[in-house]
Amino acid sequence: MGEDLCSEYDVIVIGTGMTESIIAAAASRIGKRVLHLDRNDYYGGMWATFSFDALQRWLKECHNQDQKNITNFKNKTYISQDEILISCGSQSSVSNIDEQWFIPKNVPVNASENSFSKNEKNDFWDQEKIKNLSRKFNLDLAPKLLFSRGSLVDLLISSNIARYAEFRSVSRILTWYNGQLETVPCSRADVFSTKDVSVMEKRLLMKMLQLCAEYKPNGNEFKNFEKKTFADYLKSKELTENIVHYILYAIAMSSINTPCMTGVERTQKFLSSLGRFGNTPFLWPLYGSGELPQCFCRLCAVFGGVYHLKRTADSLVVLKTDMKSICKGIVSNDQFLSTHHLILNVSEAPSSFLQETFNEGLSRGIFITNRSIYSSEKESLTLLQFPYGIKNKPITVIEIGSSTHACPDGLYIIHMTCKQNTNATEDLKPAVEKLLEIEQIDLDPSHSASSGISGFAYDYEIYSGAIDMTNKENQEVKSVRPQVLWALYFNCLETSQCDLSVNVPSNIYLTSGPDADIDFEFAVKQAKEIFKKMYPNEEFLPRAPDPEELLLDDEEIISGDNNSSLTSTE
Amino acid sequence: MSNFSNDVLTTLKILIIGESSVGKSSLLMRFIHDRFEDDLGLTIGVDFKTKTVVIDGNSVKLAIWDTAGQERFRTLTPSYYRDAQGAILVYDVSSRVSFVKLELWLNELEMYSNRKGIIMMIVGNKIDKDKREVSREEGIQFAKKYKSLFIETSAKTKDGVEYAFDELVQKIIETPALWENTRYRQTQQLTDDNITDNQSSCLC
Ligand SMILES: Nc1nc2c(ncn2[C@@H]2O[C@H](COP(=O)(O)OP(=O)(O)O)[C@@H](O)[C@H]2O)c(=O)[nH]1
Ligand SMILES: [Mg+2]
Numbered sequence: 001m002g003e004d005l006c007s008e009y010d011v012i013v014i015g016t017g018m019t020e021s022i023i024a025a026a027a028s029r030i031g032k033r034v035l036h037l038d039r040n041d042y043y044g045g046m047w048a049t050f051s052f053d054a055l056q057r058w059l060k061e062c063h064n065q066d067q068k069n070i071t072n073f074k075n076k077t078y079i080s081q082d083e084i085l086i087s088c089g090s091q092s093s094v095s096n097i098d099e100q101w102f103i104p105k106n107v108p109v110n111a112s113e114n115s116f117s118k119n120e121k122n123d124f125w126d127q128e129k130i131k132n133l134s135r136k137f138n139l140d141l142a143p144k145l146l147f148s149r150g151s152l153v154d155l156l157i158s159s160n161i162a163r164y165a166e167f168r169s170v171s172r173i174l175t176w177y178n179g180q181l182e183t184v185p186c187s188r189a190d191v192f193s194t195k196d197v198s199v200m201e202k203r204l205l206m207k208m209l210q211l212c213a214e215y216k217p218n219g220n221e222f223k224n225f226e227k228k229t230f231a232d233y234l235k236s237k238e239l240t241e242n243i244v245h246y247i248l249y250a251i252a253m254s255s256i257n258t259p260c261m262t263g264v265e266r267t268q269k270f271l272s273s274l275g276r277f278g279n280t281p282f283l284w285p286l287y288g289s290g291e292l293p294q295c296f297c298r299l300c301a302v303f304g305g306v307y308h309l310k311r312t313a314d315s316l317v318v319l320k321t322d323m324k325s326i327c328k329g330i331v332s333n334d335q336f337l338s339t340h341h342l343i344l345n346v347s348e349a350p351s352s353f354l355q356e357t358f359n360e361g362l363s364r365g366i367f368i369t370n371r372s373i374y375s376s377e378k379e380s381l382t383l384l385q386f387p388y389g390i391k392n393k394p395i396t397v398i399e400i401g402s403s404t405h406a407c408p409d410g411l412y413i414i415h416m417t418c419k420q421n422t423n424a425t426e427d428l429k430p431a432v433e434k435l436l437e438i439e440q441i442d443l444d445p446s447h448s449a450s451s452g453i454s455g456f457a458y459d460y461e462i463y464s465g466a467i468d469m470t471n472k473e474n475q476e477v478k479s480v481r482p483q484v485l486w487a488l489y490f491n492c493l494e495t496s497q498c499d500l501s502v503n504v505p506s507n508i509y510l511t512s513g514p515d516a517d518i519d520f521e522f523a524v525k526q527a528k529e530i531f532k533k534m535y536p537n538e539e540f541l542p543r544a545p546d547p548e549e550l551l552l553d554d555e556e557i558i559s560g561d562n563n564s565s566l567t568s569t570e
Numbered sequence: 571m572s573n574f575s576n577d578v579l580t581t582l583k584i585l586i587i588g589e590s591s592v593g594k595s596s597l598l599m600r601f602i603h604d605r606f607e608d609d610l611g612l613t614i615g616v617d618f619k620t621k622t623v624v625i626d627g628n629s630v631k632l633a634i635w636d637t638a639g640q641e642r643f644r645t646l647t648p649s650y651y652r653d654a655q656g657a658i659l660v661y662d663v664s665s666r667v668s669f670v671k672l673e674l675w676l677n678e679l680e681m682y683s684n685r686k687g688i689i690m691m692i693v694g695n696k697i698d699k700d701k702r703e704v705s706r707e708e709g710i711q712f713a714k715k716y717k718s719l720f721i722e723t724s725a726k727t728k729d730g731v732e733y734a735f736d737e738l739v740q741k742i743i744e745t746p747a748l749w750e751n752t753r754y755r756q757t758q759q760l761t762d763d764n765i766t767d768n769q770s771s772c773l774c
Contacts, residue, residue, distance in 0.1 A: 043648070164649065165649075287652065294647035294648070298649070298650070301639055301640045304639070306642070307640050307643060307645040308645060309643070309645045547619050547620055
């Protein structure tokens with residue numbers, strides 16, 4: 001095992017997800033001795049971002065998880081009379097895994113050469129080729145965006161952790177309206193430049209958004225709608241149908257059941273984040289959401305936090321008195337490690353800590369496609385709230401291209417997320433069917449012979465992305481749905497609504513995994529709350545000093561650029 | 571000397587990796603502050619250091635990243651390696667183990683570095699010590715095998731330290747593919763005051 005760990009800590013953190021990593025950084029930053037462990041050999045837990053190969057390994061591990069037997073330590077040497085040992089759990093939080101390929105294992109060389117000599121052979125995507133490009137993929141288990149004026153952006157800047165990350169702003173917001181995709185005008189510039197909306201409607205839209213933006217709790221505007229839905233309110237305003245749709249689904253990211261004031265608040269949040277970076281309210285972390293926990297871990301380490309992956313708590317040592325119980329430390333690899341506070345991701349918690357069985361979940365889909373859901377001249381980074389999921393619950397769709405380092409050139413990654421109803425494959429079907437082409441591409445020579453070469457060519461055209469743009473009207477190109485080359489569906493737990501402190505010793509804090517929201521607000525909030533409980537009088541992530549001079553401080557900004565790194569103003 | 575030209579040609583990210591206590595932080599301290607401490611302890615707060623050097627009349631800004639102790643249990647984050655143009659791989663000439671383990675660090679670098687053709691400098695440190703377990707020849711052979719630059723140093727006596735960094739930077743600059751597009755790459759630092767002001771922050 002090599003070097004041994006020091007055995008006394010102020011805070012032991014188990015799990016390197018977003019919430020745990022923020023807490024670890026915050027504790028280390030104020031001089032606490034932090035030990036940060038993760039049972040996996042990668043950072044991030046359910047927030048991780050993987051290469052294609054690494055994702056395959058993750059899938060394999062998920063399949064094997066059931067067989068994992070929890071070692072029950074009966075060894076009493078660690079504990080004294082009043083103390084008890086509690087075995088840690090390893091809740092399997094992933095289910096309904098469904099991985100599908102839509103392209104052949106490998107394209108027979110003669111097929112590509114003979115039939116399509118005019119095309120480059122590398123226009124063919126086959127499984128082998130995708131696998132060979134494994135490292136060009138950064139596939140998120142929990143893709144999330146940052147509101148430009150949200151709490152994470154503020155925290156990154158105020159703590160100076162922003163220097164570890166780079167961002168790209170979401171370049172467009174789409175909606176699904178009248179059976180097709182449309183761009184939602186969301187900045188002032190957008191509103192005036194859009195052609196989908198009449199001048200009259202533009203005025204209505206602007207006026208409406210202004211009302212929401214200016215809303216104060218004591219105002220009159222929303223008086224009669226406090227018990228009604230946001231949709232009711234919008235309908236009362238004599239707006240055109242498409243304007244109601246834009247505001248309700250795309251800007252307020254709501255549904256027909258969303259209460260009025262919730263809708264107003266969300267609209268405000270959206271509007272207040274406009275115009276800070278780029279022309280939508282959202283930022284995407286370059287290389288994927290899994291970068292962000294790592295940024296906080298880095299800060300923790302810089303301030304002396306100790307890191308050990310592939311290591312976790314096998315059991316907890318808990319002192320029980322009449323009134324309460326207190327955690328004294330953990331047993332890890334046969335070593336007792338004492339701590340004042342223990343942060344435990346809920347998936348690691350002993351089952352006796354969990355009052356309820358979790359029944360909330362997320363349905364996730366990841367798709368590799370050959371084109372954008374809505375092609376445009378420049379590569380876009382797209383957010384779409386697909387309004388018509390199961391039971392009218394929206395499905396969040398994020399599409400990213402190669403410029404975000406999410407995938408190789410010529411391919412797109414489409415993420416879908418919604419609350420779990422049955423299983424991911426079923427839950428996401430409404431959006432998948434409308435947005436994507438999920439026909440199996442069969443390059444078996446015998447098939448193409450029977451269907452005739454033209455049918456084959458059609459298939460080829462769709463999945464190679466080799467459509468000749470010049471031959472078609474723009475409009476037509478837009479309507480070609482992307483062919484899915486590979487798809488992965490899974491469900492995971494969503495514990496953000498659960499009370500995680502009921503049966504837990506007073507110095508143990510359970511943290512949730514990724515929540516259903518589009519942003520990181522929940523993780524930041526939970527981290528802050530836990531930190532405040534541990535250290536009520538300490539500052540939460542005060543600004544970390546710069547090295548002698550600010551890195552890249554005089555690097556110029558190229559205007560019109562979508563990429564942004566966050567650096568604080570002095 | 572660094573004020574010779576205000577125009578910074580490029581900013582380079584350089585990593586220092588290798589086993590614990592081979593002298594990585596000491597090399598960084600020596601290079602940046604020309605200082606040496608007998609016991610750096612677990613250097614807290616060392617994140618990365620910057621320094622501007624002049625290569626062929628051009629200013630080049632270096633951002634040299636320390637491991638922040640995350641090398642101890644080989645838990646460097648993949649994002650640590652991200653976008654680096656150069657890597658300094660350090661072993662301790664008085665510790666064979668540290669030399670043998672260098673292979674693992676090379677693997678990790680190869681696994682996570684996302685820039686093609688990252689320049690490597692293998693450094694055998696602590697040559698001031700009487701005890702030696704790795705000969706210079708062995709070091710050279712090893713570096714050859716991995717097409718890496720090589721130098722022996724002492725952070726304590728200053729021997730070779732300047733050379734290690736200069737040589738690495740020189741080689742990077744001679745390989746424009748590694749840095750040329752970074753200036754125009756779409757990943758720029760954007761400061762809080764560089765808010766796009768052509769759009770109002772709200773629609774009112
Ligand atoms: N004799 C000698 N000791 C060194 C040299 N470089 C570093 N050390 C010592 O080796 C120990 C570990 O150095 P440090 O820089 O912290 O190693 P790191 O863990 O790789 O960052 C410290 O006690 C240093 O003083 C050197 O060139 N010669
Ligand atoms: Mg060090």
